[in-house]
Amino acid sequence: MIDHFGIQVDDMAAARAFYDAVLEPLGYAVVLDVGPALGYGPPGGHPMFWIGAATDQMPNRQSHIAFRAPSREAVTAFHERAVAAGLESLHEPRVWPEYHPGYFGAFVRDPDGNNVEAVHHTFPRAEPS
Helix, strand or coil: CCCCEEEEECCHHHHHHHHHHHHHHHCCEEEEECCCEEEEECCCCCCCEEEEECCCCCCCCCCEEEEECCCHHHHHHHHHHHHHCCCCEEEEEEECCCCCCCEEEEEEECCCCCEEEEEEECCCCCCCC
8 A cells, every 4th residue: 555655864875774674574675776765665665664864853754664574484584684783673483462462573773762572474274155
């Protein structure tokens, strides 16, 4: 449903290093570089997520961003890479049944304090009637 969205970051180099590392196992990379902003998406696709240099000093601009992952293993790889980079783990990879029985997600803080999630959805298959 979302075409694209973006966030402001204080340190483009730190943000790029974080997003390059954690989005790669989810199948995303920089697909457009327009100088002060980078657009991430599937290789060969259009950018769906943007990071750009902060244009204001507004405090407390935390966002929640959830990236769809192709598998539970990709969610785990996302989390491992963030933690290996020294970033805060908010929630380790696990099933979140309060969302739905097949919701598998992990949450970390990016270098600017945003709550970033990777999620894989598994839905039960309908039995033939």
